[in-house]
Amino acid sequence: MSPRLIAVLLTAFLAVLGLATPAAATPAAAPVQTLTWTGNNSTTEYASAPTGALPGETTVVFENSEATGNTTGMSHTLTFDTSTPGYNHDVSLNILANPFDPTNGRHEAVVTLTPGKYRYYCTIPGHTAMVGEFVVSDGTGDTTPPAVTAAVAGDRDPSGSYLGSATVTLSATDAGSGVASVEYQLDGGAWTTYAAPVVVSTAGTHMLHYRATDVAGNTSAEGMAHFTIVARPGDTTAPSVSAAITGTQDSSGNYLDVATARITATDADSGVASVEYQLDSGAWTAYTAPVAVTAAGMHMLHYRATDVAGNISPEGMAHFTVVRSDTTAPVVSASLSGTQDADGHYVGKAVVTVTASDAGSGVASVEYKVDGGAWTAYAAPVPVSAAGSHTVGYRARDVAGNASAEGSVSFTVVAGGDTTAPSVALQITGKQDGGWNYVGSATVTVTATDAESGVGSVEYKVDESAWTRYAAPVVVPALGTHTVRARATDVAGNVAAEVAGSFRVVAAAPPPDACPSSDIRETVVIGGVDSQVENIDTGNGCTINDVIDENAEYASHDRFVKHVKAVTQELVANGVLSPGDRNRIVTAAIESGIGGDGRSVPAEGSARKASVRIG
Incomplete structure (x- = not known):
């Protein structure tokens, strides 16, 4: 007789005698x-x-x-x-x-x-x-565990022992499904999730085991790092520790809403190993970051520090009081929209919009619940389409912790009417480069249609800006990557799902250099006469000396001076030169003698060597 059959018969026999243990109910499966x-x-x-x-x-x-x-x-x-x-x-x-x-x-x-x-x-x-x-990842095909390594760092003595403390850094990689977790176990203690390098400062020999698990569930073999810590010699001096309390204070010295305690410790010998604080009558806690105290009332903060050699500082103490600057709860309200029949019932759907404001610390959260259900964070107008009577509750809390009284709106939804949301589409246009980036700007066009009650409104938002009513194509000139979203509401109150599009705007390429072989002398020099005016780029790659073009042929000295006056006047108009600098350049041109004094000059109207365009 098989063991399975024997077990079945025994269970049946015990049941007859009333001794069988009832089967345990199968527990609900926990999240994976x-x-x-x-x-x-x-x-x-x-x-x-x-x-x-x-x-x-x-x-x-x-x-x-x-x-x-x-x-x-x-x-x-x-x-x-x-x-x-x-x-x-x-x-x-x-x-x-x-x-x-x-x-x-x-x-x-x-x-x-x-x-x-x-x-x-x-x-x-x-x-x-x-x-x-x-x-x-479903882990399909990944049967290889992660690779995990450890590196131990710190000051060491000639025997290789670490002076005062050792820092263990773990690294894990997985080419398959990816690393899910890294853990370590110090000196036979509990396995702990690794989040940052592990600092060990207790003198003695230590063993740190480590392992990693990937998303597919493969766990690496345990690795081990072995090291010894010894006290730094000669340190018998405790650390120096102090605390500073900061925040906005009233005329009595009380801190408004929050007081922040910052603890500082130093040790010139073996170094600081740990800093702790105790707030009021609470437990001693490791200090890792400034402590924000928000509870209203008087507080006492004790603090102390321990160095690597084990010396503990005397306890310090700071006394302060926190008071509330904002004691007023937010103002919260709700409004209903949708198509109503003659009895005031909403046809097909009612949309509940909740609005909250707080003139003090600002609104921290807004919540709503429908027909006594669970409170839910409010993020957008809430459509209610189930036929019947409904009550929507709402509330808000500000940053200071003040909670509003619960409000509610009641209404009835009846079947019929327009229950279909509009259709919304986005189109992004503009000049694009080879990487499909938009050059200079991009234009966003939103279209919406509704075959039943018609489109009531269209809204858009660029990046994290506020929702804005759409009236015409929107030009986005800001450089960088952007996300634009759009939505529409029809006359019956149906709100379309948001549509989104992402794009990147890049700067237009600079114009080509009009003077690739520029005259780059530091100042404007004409025929050897230095005007003492800086020889700057006029905006297109040409310097002022390039524009004056003293080496071109001119019919006469007077014609050269007129040329200099004309081009410098244009530079003044373009904001490149000041009137005073223009006068100095014209004076240098007059003194230069270029184009006259027996120079060989072409007849008037002859071609010049070069032509330089300004702007």
Whole structure:
């Protein structure tokens, strides 16, 4: 009898006796991975971001908090691109995070990724350089683990031991699906995700193991770095440590909204190993960046430092008070648009537009919910098309943390009418070079059509500018890469999906040099007479000496002087010469005697040696 059959019979027998253990319910499958982005005070890049992932359900974590280095209260978004060609557009994600929002800047979302490339960016004005991409690979064909190496650096004694501390830098590469993570384990401790070089300052012998995993799930063999740290000889002096509190203060010396503590430590012997601080009655914390304190009230900051030799400084202390300058919540409202019937019901669709303003610290976030659902970050007017009665709630929070009261609008949607959004198209025109760049400027033309209720409005935005009503083709002269977006709304209130196009504007090529063999003497010299006027380029590659052309043939000295007067007058008109410099040049021409005094001159009207055009 087979073991499987014996197990089946035994289970049935136990069930008869009432002793069988019921089968455990199958738990819901967890997301296959977690991808984390972080933000700090930078407006040009995310503090950290993934470069690769596996397909499937994924937890996205976006944290823009004091813990990740945001000490200024700056807002960032993590937004997935759903319009630029060449990327996957199947994930709609737009997370707004601020260190002072209800979740302290840490947000999560669950999305489903598919193989391909995704582009992400920050939509906050002025933060357009915060952009990146990552590749989702199914790992097909990649069975090779990453290559990972370690490099140990630091000052060493004659025996090879490291004096005071050693820094271990890990590097990993993967030519297949890409590196997903790098980890290290120090002296048998827990495996830790590697994010920056590891500084080890404890005296003794150390073993650091390391490994890397690629997107396809292949994990490298563990590597090992072995090294010994000894104390620097002769250091018995503790570090010197101080703190400075900065911020905007009121007349009483209180800090408005935020006080920033900056701790500085120095050690002339073995060097500073660590700096710590304790805020109020909290735990001692490693100091890595200025500490922003935003909680209103009196605060006590203790701080200390330890050097590589193990000497600990006396604790320092700073006392300060934070008060709120902005205690007023944002003003938030909502309006409804769409086609209404005789009873005031919205036909086919109602569009809810939420508006918030804050005269103090500024609006940090706006949220809405439909019919008691989850609160959602508000980014664009919200269409509601399901037939029936609806209530849309809304609220806002400012940067100082003040929250508005919740507002709501109620309405009814009935079937019928125009529920189809307009069609929108973009056309970019202009003179292009061989690389398809637009030379000098590009012209953006937007067209929209709607076969039912008709087009109500068309809007556009260039880069991160505000949405602007479109009335005529838009000329973009600014040099660089640009993204233009357009959308349209019909009379029934249906809003078209945004369309986007990217292009690059480059400067026009400079005109050819009109005088490739220029007279480049430092000053304007005519027939040996130095006018003391600088011999500058007139704008087309020709110098002033080139334009005067003293070596040409002139019918008489008087005709040469008239020629100099004419060309210098034109240079004054073009802003090349001042009237005073022109007078000095004309005087030099008069004194030069060119064209007369017995010189051989052609008859009037004879051809000159050269002709130079000004301008």
